[in-house]
Every structure is written in structure tokens, then in C-alpha cells.
Amino acid sequence: MLKLSHETLTDRAYAALKRALTAGDFAPGHALVIRTVAEAYGISPTPIREALQRLVAERMLVLQANRSIVVPFLSARRFEELTRIRCALEGMAAGRAAQRISLRQLRELRDITGDIPDAMERQDVNAYVHLNRAFHFGIYECADSPILLSMIEDLWCQVGPFFTRLFDDAAYVPRANDLHRVILERLAAQDADGVAEAVALDIDTAAICLAPHLENRAEVDAL
């Protein structure tokens, strides 16, 4: 029997803050003060504090030397590093997925790519970001490698807040879906190396489009 575990306030605060951060609700540099957030959510500071610490551990927030917790800037250097690591890990996951993916899962991925042009035409950023995420993680989940999957999720969290800006680049989205189709073909052919390569290209392409939209300010000091 599946054990169900109740959600603590820390869990809920964590999820709410993470969602807000991913949606880009807080500007980089913005400080999250425990009491203020606690009041906003109508709970005591303790669970908020713990949720914030959890987000710091995941690098979605950073702890400054003054011990205040702020939304980090994403420096070009850091972004380049994240992209490089993502290419390696997501390529590895996709390669494994190519050797394991079922026809049914392949069909689901095809459906997702089919929906993307629609979201594009409607200029629906949220829908696009959501579909893009579903496509990528639909693949990575097939890798049957839970640790790898969670590491990739962590990395996405760090670039996530900046992801919606991809849509600003009109040239990107159509190209991205072309790349997605290439990925699908190679997945269908169970071409592990080819898939890894295509995924890395997809990531790199997005990165090149995203780079100019990054804030050019110095990165907030990590602890």
C-alpha cells in the first residue's frame, strides 16, 4: 500500500514560493524577509524560514553575507555553466530514454509537440513553457534514473525563472519545435547518441537566444 504523508506548512510554503519564483514573480535582487512572507501567507515564521532555507540549498535563492535571503541574478558565467552541465546530464538522460521508451510514451511526446504550434499562435507563454517542460521531462522520465532526474529538475529550477523570456525571441520558438521533432525521430530510432546530441543542441539553441535577455549585473555573493 502506498503510504500517504501529510503536507506540512513548510512543504506548502516551499511549493508556493517555488512556484512564485519559477513564474518570475520576484525580481532578482529582491530580498525575502521571513516575517513579511510569513504574514503574507498567514502562518508563523518558522515554516517560512525552513522553506527559504530549502530553496537556498537548491540555489533557487541565495544567502548573502548579511544572512538575508535574496533572489539571485543569473550571471552570464553561471548561465553558461548551467547550460554546459544541462547538456551533459539531459543528454545522458535522453540517451538512456532512447533505449527504454515505449511506443505509447513516444505517442504522448508527439502529442505534446503537436500542441506547441497552437500555444505559439495564441502567444500563450505559460502554455508554451508548460508544454516544453512536459516534452523534456517526458523524455527524461523514461531514462529510469531517479537521481539523474532530480538533478535535472534542480538545474531547471535555476534557469526556470528566466525561461519565460525565451518567448521574447520570435525566432526561437519555431526552431525549438523543429529540434523537438528531430529528437522525436531519433528517439523512435532508438539512436541514443543521436538523441543526446539533439537534446544538447536544443538546450544550446535556447541558451543562445536567452543569453542576451539576462541581466548583466554582478551575481549576488553566495555564502
Next chain:
Amino acid sequence: MLKLSHETLTDRAYAALKRALTAGDFAPGHALVIRTVAEAYGISPTPIREALQRLVAERMLVLQANRSIVVPFLSARRFEELTRIRCALEGMAAGRAAQRISLRQLRELRDITGDIPDAMERQDVNAYVHLNRAFHFGIYECADSPILLSMIEDLWCQVGPFFTRLFDDAAYVPRANDLHRVILERLAAQDADGVAEAVALDIDTAAICLAPHLENRAEVDAL
């Protein structure tokens, strides 16, 4: 000027617990109860609780469905996965290091490998584990890739508690140092791919020796 940030009790508790876990002081399956640990360290439960949560986030501990925090078992499956990811990430870091390492750093690494046979003869497990770590991270630090470095550190934490058992395998240690010398040669030659390959082989070799020593019990459920 370098900002110095005071250490909180949470930080200290975290460090102390991590050290104990890495040293293998707690057996897998052992539950860490907040009040008990707090009493042992002579502080209040709050910082302990936060330190434990931090360790859970890093997967050095796991949260059970009953919300008790226990030292995880390392299943063969999980160990295999960790090894696979380590080969990729540490290989990548070492490859970058090959293109950046200085003669001075190379010399320091050579000194470390020179000290290892001595630790071996003295049957000094601690010294050996320490030197091995210094050797590997001495390389990875040259990769100039802080996120990658911290990800590798996280992975080491997860296998760390089982690392001391490598010494049980009399055949391993001498082979390991041979592999270290190969790594050094290729680093000196700035052969990035060769270094990555050698590091992966070193990791795999250790994993093969370590596997039989793993507990064969079911993995504790993650949340």
C-alpha cells in the same frame, strides 16, 4: 575585503552531523530524532531540525513517510546510478581541469599520490580516504566550474559513508594508485578526453570493489 559571515548553530550542527555521517558513525536505518540529537549537542531542537532538513535535501538522510529521519541504505540500484552519474560529471570536470591545470597544482597532486602508499602500509583508512578525496577534488577544483564542483560534492556525500569499506578489499588500493598515476600523466599531457576516461575508470573500478560490501537490504522509502 572578504566578508566573513558568522557560523550559526544550524551550520555547526550541519557540519558535525555531516562529518559523523561521512565517517559512517551512524548505521544505515538508524533514526535521528531531533530532541535526542539536540540534547547530545547541548542546543535547542530548532537548529538541529534545520540541519537535518538540509541533510535530507542533500539526500545524506531520508525522510520516511512517518516523517522520521533515517540514515539511508544504499541499494545496488542506487549505487549503480550514482556511479554512472559520477563518471559523467567527474569525467567532465577532470577533462576541463586538464585544459586549465597549472604545473604547481600538478605537483601538489603528485605529492598526494606519493603519500598514498605510505597510508596504505600503515593500514590507515582515514588517511587513505582523506588523500583520495584530496586527489580527486584537487583535480576538480581546477575545472573552474563551481556548480559542477558542488554537484560532485553532493554525490560524494551520498557514497561517502560507504567509502571506508573500500579498504576491506586488499586488491583495490594498489590498483587505485596506479590509476591515479595514469590520470596524472594525462593531466600533464592536457589530454582532456583521456583524463575523463581515466577518471571514469577509477570510479568504476572502485565501484566494482565496493559493490559486494553494500548492504543488500531494501532502500528506505523516500518521501
Next chain:
DNA sequence: CTCAGTCATATGGTATATCATGTATCATTA
């Protein structure tokens, strides 16, 4: 004897009070 139910205790979660430290403002002085 076995099982179920109940109670006591252990233990995690949350709120709150208090302390320590950082930050900003303002007044005083050179």
C-alpha cells in the same frame, strides 16, 4: 491465546518569545 481498542508516551510540527546582530537615521563635533 489473539485481536482490537485505548491510553500513555515519544516525537515531529508550529507558534511565539527573546536574544543578537545588522542597518539606518540623526545628532554632535571637528
Next chain:
DNA sequence: TAATGATACATGATATACCATATGACTGAG
């Protein structure tokens, strides 16, 4: 006016009190 020091306030860290739930032992019915 500029620098410096003091004071008040903001805010993070810690301790403690309290609550909810899980666990385990005990008791009584079958």
C-alpha cells in the same frame, strides 16, 4: 559640511511552549 558615534528599529537566530500525530504497551473481549 563631513565624519563619527549613538540610538532606534528591522530582522535573523535560537529557545521554549504547545499541539497533533504516530508508536507501543496494556487491557479486555472473543
